[in-house]
Amino acid sequence: xxxxxxxxxxxxxxxxxxIEDYLKKNKEHLLRGSLSEHLHLLLSQKSLRRADxxxxxxLGRAYVYxxxxxxxxxxxxxxxxxxxxxxxxxxxxxxxxxxSGSRELYARDERDALILFALQRHMTIMDANELLLDHGxxxxxxxxx
Numbered sequence: 001x002x003x004x005x006x007x008x009x010x011x012x013x014x015x016x017x018x019i020e021d022y023l024k025k026n027k028e029h030l031l032r033g034s035l036s037e038h039l040h041l042l043l044s045q046k047s048l049r050r051a052d053x054x055x056x057x058x059l060g061r062a063y064v065y066x067x068x069x070x071x072x073x074x075x076x077x078x079x080x081x082x083x084x085x086x087x088x089x090x091x092x093x094x095x096x097x098x099x100s101g102s103r104e105l106y107a108r109d110e111r112d113a114l115i116l117f118a119l120q121r122h123m124t125i126m127d128a129n130e131l132l133l134d135h136g137x138x139x140x141x142x143x144x145x
Contacts, residue, residue, distance in 0.1 A: 003091075017104040036070035038099045042086050057085030058125055058142040072123045076114060077141040084125035084140075093119055111137045 004012075005143055009029060016022040023030070023032040041049065054064050066072040067082070074082070079100045094104045105112040107120075114135060118128035129139040
């Protein structure tokens with residue numbers, strides 16, 4: 001399946017004469033399910049355990065378990081930390097941010113650009129934070145809300 005861009009979907013909505021037809025035609029391109037369900041799917045797809053995500057994200061164990069249980073919706077920084085813990089690609093991270101209702105990474109924003117750079121090169125969260133510090137920007141906040 002070729003993923004349609006948001007702009008393509010927006011254009012199709014604009015030109016649609018029947019919303020039901022649009023929804024049926026684009027079902028596989030729409031976000032469905034909860035953040036918790038999506039996180040469990042990613043764990044399965046990546047053959048990871050929650051312990052791996054905890055180590056890779058620098059987030060607390062209890063906090064990560066609450067996120068996976070659907071009891072907590074984390075901040076944008078913590079969602080990005082989870083993306084590093086899950087070893088997600090840039091595209092997968094953007095999708096994860098959308099599931100959480102967070103703003104996606106924006107290449108025109110210097111901090112986001114550095115995070116995108118780190119994701120594209122499969123860096124660790126510690127490497128990403130070092131890169132952010134080197135540029136005088138706030139590191140990814142992984143402490144409790």
